Amino acid sequence: MYELMLIMLERLGLIVMLAFIATRLRFFRNMISPAVLSRKQQYTAIIFFGAFGIIGTYSGVTFQAEPFLLQRLKTDIFNHEAIANFRVIGVVLGGLFGGYKVGTAAGLIAGGHRMLLGGFTTFPCGIATIAAGISAAWIRAKNPEITAKPLLVFLIGAGAEMLQMALIVLLARPYTESLALVQHIALPMILANGIGCALFLLIIKSVAKEEEKAAAVQSQKVLRIAEQTLIHLKSGLTPQSADKVCTILYKELNLKGAAIDDGKNQLSHIGGLSSAAVSAPLNSRDTIIGTLKFYFHSQKDITSLKKETLSGLANLLSSQLELAEADRLYNLAKDAEINVLQAQINPHFLFNTLNTVISLIRINPEKARTALRSLSKFIRQNLYSTTVSLQTLEDEVEHVKSYLSIEQIRFEDRIAVSYQIDDSCLHNKLPPLTLQPIIENAVKHGFKGKIEKCELKVTIRDYQDNIALYIEDNGSGVSEDNLVNLAADVSRNTEGSGIALYNINKRLQMTFGSDCGLNFKSRPDYGMTVYFNIPKIS
Structure with missing residues (x-):
């Protein structure tokens, strides 16, 4: 034996x-x-x-x-x-x-x-x-x-x-x-x-x-590329910006060559050509506006992980181009006050999110991918909101969920979110970007410095003639004196979020009437509730 x-x-x-x-x-x-x-x-x-x-x-x-x-x-x-x-x-x-x-x-x-x-x-x-x-x-x-x-x-x-x-x-x-x-x-x-x-x-x-380690390395490389290309794509997809992006891709990805076209003409080509190539579309609002072409030294360099990485990179560059399009729409808008609200994507929020993703890449790649998906969805919804005067509550709620998904990751799941939503309300319409700035105000100011569990509750109730919406938090709240004047002049009574709340209040009243503005309930250290009613409009 x-x-x-x-x-x-x-x-x-x-x-x-x-x-x-x-x-x-x-x-x-x-x-x-x-x-x-x-x-x-x-x-x-x-x-x-x-x-x-x-x-x-x-x-x-x-x-x-x-x-x-x-x-x-x-x-x-x-x-x-x-x-x-x-x-x-x-x-x-x-x-x-x-x-x-x-x-x-x-x-x-x-x-x-x-x-x-x-x-x-x-x-x-x-x-x-x-x-x-x-x-x-x-x-x-x-x-x-x-x-x-x-x-x-x-x-x-x-x-x-x-x-x-x-x-x-x-x-x-x-x-x-x-x-x-x-x-x-x-x-x-x-x-x-x-x-x-x-x-x-x-x-x-x-x-x-x-494989996980390789994916983390590739994700980190993609974010580094995205950070470098962001400043160049602010001007949109032009021969100059395409040339800068191709140079960055060529160096960072160790390619034989890189090229970008706009669907009709080649805007830039750096390096050489190769039969081992991968193409990825550049999209803006679900429309293909160009193509990225990556030329590798040999076919064996094109792994499934590389293909997935290049696809993610193309999506990030597409998001940057959508950001550039948002800036263009902002500059062309006649009503500056409303478009400031609708087109804004806080750069601090964007870079804080990217920094969070970078820190998660090594320790939790799946969470990093979730944050990137939520960020892409959030940015796309922000950009879409600049093109419409009304959008469904379903779209508004999805936008809120994308934002809160990112914040929950950034705050290491210290924010607990609950939703009580009547499905019959979801097809009703209201001005875009109504809920998200209110919730952002609760996160940035209500939860600022809070050590205990941060709780946020979104309630949407269907009544016979109207719909009631409530956003409740257990943050720091405001004093009774400030609460009296808050709805009357929110631009002077909220720290840094006054323009956003003021615009929301004004747009609600202009769209639905003076009875549909924002209302507030709050006590110091007991949080705040922002609520309003809107009529049923399909």
Whole structure:
């Protein structure tokens, strides 16, 4: 038994080496990255894990219990011989990562191959291999987080071998030889295969961590590029700004070349051309206004991560162009007071958000991506608001949620938000950017310096003739003296947010009548409630 244990551990090193080599290949990385495998990836996984099970068989040793004899594995097995092997490693991992289809098919491949080799244990070993793949997939379905726990994967691999030993005793004949076989090989095979499954999992996890680290590096690079290009794209998409952006892309991404066109003419081209190229559209308000072209040195440089990174970069540059368009609309607007409110995107808010994203990239990439998505949605909604005089409450609420999603991340989830909204109200219309500045005022001023949990509540109620809207916070509030004059002259009674509240109050009254202006309730240290009514307008 001890001699077999040493041989099994020695052969296990070969299996681990092959597993490590496999994880370096692109097809393997593409296969384990998505949470749900595509049909093509399932076929790839079946072939890979099935083949790995066959390799596990051939990496074992033939074994004869009476008399005790170990040999190198041959292509055929005599009736009195069996195989001490690592077959279940590939099958178990296939079930854990690929589900029922991959686990079952890999088990059939590896188990069917084992049956063809012969030996008096051929049938129970083949059945046990198939059962191992199905069992691993069942465990994964019951506990999706199992692949993050190496100890449990060790137990699954060891359990699969225990099942095989039990089937050998029950089904293999003659009984005396099967019992003697199990007595000799059970412990070495259970330990070796359990350890092999755990080691294979750790190797796969290391690949996943490498992917996350690479994604974080790429995200940081994208934000650095976005920060550099922001000043140049303020003037819009021109030959001069395109030339500056292409130069930045060429240097930062180590490209062979970079180009930008406006859909009709090429605005700029830096570097050389290559057949290994990726194109990404530049959009403004859902309209394609240009194309970014990235030329790589070779096709192997274009990974799926690179494509995703370039797509995100194009979206950020599109947002910057939309910012430039917002500035242009602002300068052309005749009614400066209203357009100041509608076109404004606080640069401090933008850069604070970007700095927050940069800090999250290394420690929580998923949260960083969520913040970027919310920022893009927030900016797009701000820009859309400059083109309409009324918009639905549904759009207003979505805009508020994008803003608060960013602030909750920035405040490390110290802001608790609750919504009580009647769905029947969502198609009603009101002036754009009515709710968000009120909520921003609560966050910036009401919660300023607050140590305890910050709570914000948005309520929209449907009544027979009108709709009531309430924004409540548990912030610092204002004194009774200030509250008396707040609605009458908000421009002088709020710190820094007076113009925004004043414009909201004025636009509500101009649109719906003098009875539909802002109202306030507050006490110091007990927060503030801003509320108003609007008539039903679809």
